[in-house]
Amino acid sequence: MRQQTLVNRLLKAAPITRLGVLWRYGLALFAGAVLPLAFAPVGWSWLAVLSPAVLFILAAGLTKRPSLWAAYLFGLGYFGVGVSWVFISISRYGSGLVMATLVTMGFVALLALFPLSAIYLVRMLRPQMDGLALWLGLPAAWVLSEWARLWFLSGFPWLFLGYSQVDTQLASIAPVFGVLGVSFVLALLAGVLAWVGLHPTLRRTVIGVGVLGALFIGASLLDREWTRPVAEPVSVALVQGNMPQDMKWKPQMLPLTLKRYRALTEPYASADLIVWPETAIPTWYDLAVGDLDRIQSQLGTHGATLILGIPVRTDQGEAYNAAVSLGRPPRFYYKRHLVPFGEYIPLRGLLGPLLNILGAPVTDFSAGQNPRLLRAGDLPIGALICYDIAFGAEVADLLPKAQLLVNLSNDAWFGDSLGPHQHLQIAQMRAIETGRPLLRATNTGLTAVIDHDGRLLARAPQFEATVLTAEVIPRTGATPYVRWRDKPVLALIVVALGLLVVLRVASKRMLFR
Helix, strand or coil: CCCCCHHHHHHHCCCCCHHHHHHHHHHHHHHHHHHHHHCCCCCCCCHHHHHHHHHHHHHHHCCHHHHHHHHHHHHHHHHHHHCCHHHHHHHHHCCHHHHHHHHHHHHHHHHCHHHHHHHHHHHHHCCCCCHHHHHHHHHHHHHHHHHHCCCHHHCCCCCCHHHHHCCCHHHHHHHHHHHHHHHHHHHHHHHHHHHHHHCCCHHHHHHHHHHHHHHHHHHHHCCCCCCEECCCCEEEEEEECCCCCCCCCCHHHHHHHHHHHHHHHHHHCCCCEEECCCCCCCCCHHHHHHHHHHHHHHHHCCCCEEEEEEEEECCCCCEEEEEEECCCCCEEEECCCCCECCCECCCHHHHHHHHCCCCCCCCCCCCCCCCCEEEECCEEEEEEEHHHHHCHHHHHHHCCCCCEEEEEECHHHHCCCHHHHHHHHHHHHHHHHHCCCEEEEECCCCCEEECCCCCEEEECCCCCCEEEEEEECCEECCCHHHHHCCHHHHHHHHHHHHHHHHHHHHHHHHHCC
C-alpha cells in the first residue's frame, strides 16, 4: 500500500463528515491567512511556497466543489490579512467604521475570487488533477491570476508571491523575468511540494529535491550585474516631514508645513539632490511657486536640486498629482496610475459624493500620459508617485534613460499597518528589476534608500520628522526585464495552459471514438 502523508490521509479519510469538511476549509483559511507573513515586515519567505502548496494539495485531494470553496476561503484569509490596511485608510480618513467594514469586506471578497479562478481553470482543463496539473497547470494559472490583478479595478498588483523574495537568492530572477517570473518559480515549487506531499515516495522526493536544486542553481547563474555605474556618487537627503494626515490639507496648516520642510532641509543644502514626499506642499503649485522659487534659489547657490510632490493645475482645468524638480526651468512628472476613490471618483457624474468613500478631494486628478523624466543637474531621474511603483512594466517605461529612480509617497493613510512595509518591499523589487538605485521619500515613513540590487542602504524610522542622507551611484544600461517586460512569463503561461487544453481536447476525442 502506497505511503501517504498525514495531510493526505486526512484528505482521503473515509466518509466526508461535516466535521471533516470544516477541517479542510479551516486549513485552507489558515493557509491563506499566514501567507502575508511571507512578506514584509515579517519576511518568512518560505511561506510563499508552503502556503500555496497546502492550497494545491487541497485542490488535488478534494472533489471539485469542495476544492473551489477551499480556494475561496484561502483567498479570504490571504487578502483579509494582507490588505487589512484598506480598513484603516477608510475608517480614519474616509467615511467611518461602518463604511470601512463594508468596503473592506467587499474588496477582500472580490480579491478572493482570484485563487478560486486559478483552481477552477485547472480543474476544467485537467479534472484528474495529476502531476501535470500540479507541475504546470496550477503554477501557470496562479501567475495568470496575479497578472490579471494588474488590470483589476484599474490595477491592484499587491501581494504577488514574488515580492516576498527580495532578500533571497530567487531575487536574481527578477532582472530577467520580473516579479511574475519569481512568482512562477515559487508556484512551481509549491506544485512540486504538493506533488511530493500527496504521495511521498522516494522517487518523488528525489525528483522534488532535484527540481529545487536546479531552480536555485539557475537563479544563481542569473545573479550578475545587468547595469553599470555611469557617474560619481550623488549625495542625497530625503526629507520626512511627518505631517498628520488628518491635518495636512487644512489651509491653516500650510505655513507650518512650509516652515517644517524648510527647517529640515536647510542643514542639508549642500546635498546634490533633496527629495520631499508626495504632496509635501498641500496646495496648488501656482499658489506656492513664489515660496518654492525662494527655496530653490537658496539651494541653488550650493548646487542642490529639490524634487517635491505638489498638486498642479493647468490652464485647461486639469489637475495632476505631480512631482516637480525645481530649477531653470522646472520639470514636471504627473502621476500615471491614480487610486480609484482616493484621487478620482469613478462615475462621479452619476453617483456623486456617495462614492467618496476614501475622502477624495473635491476635484478629480487626471492621470499623466507620458513617462516624463526629471533632472538634477545633468542627472536624468525617473520619478514615480506612490501607486506608480507597483506597476513594473510602467516603471520600465522610464528606462533606460533614467539613471536613478525616485519614489514620492504618502503612506500616512495606512497608519502603523502592514501597508507601508509591503509598499517598501514593492519598491525594492522595482530597483531589482530595473538595476537602478531607488530613493523613497514619504510623509510618515517608510523613507528609504535602496541600491540597484534591492538592498536597503538606509531607512528612516516611522512617524518622526527626520532627514535620511546617503550617497548613491547612478547607473545606466537595461536589464532583460526592461527590454522584455512580462512577455516571456506570459508566453510560458500560454504554453503551459495551452498544453493542458490540447490534452483535454485529445482525451475527449478518445472518449467519443
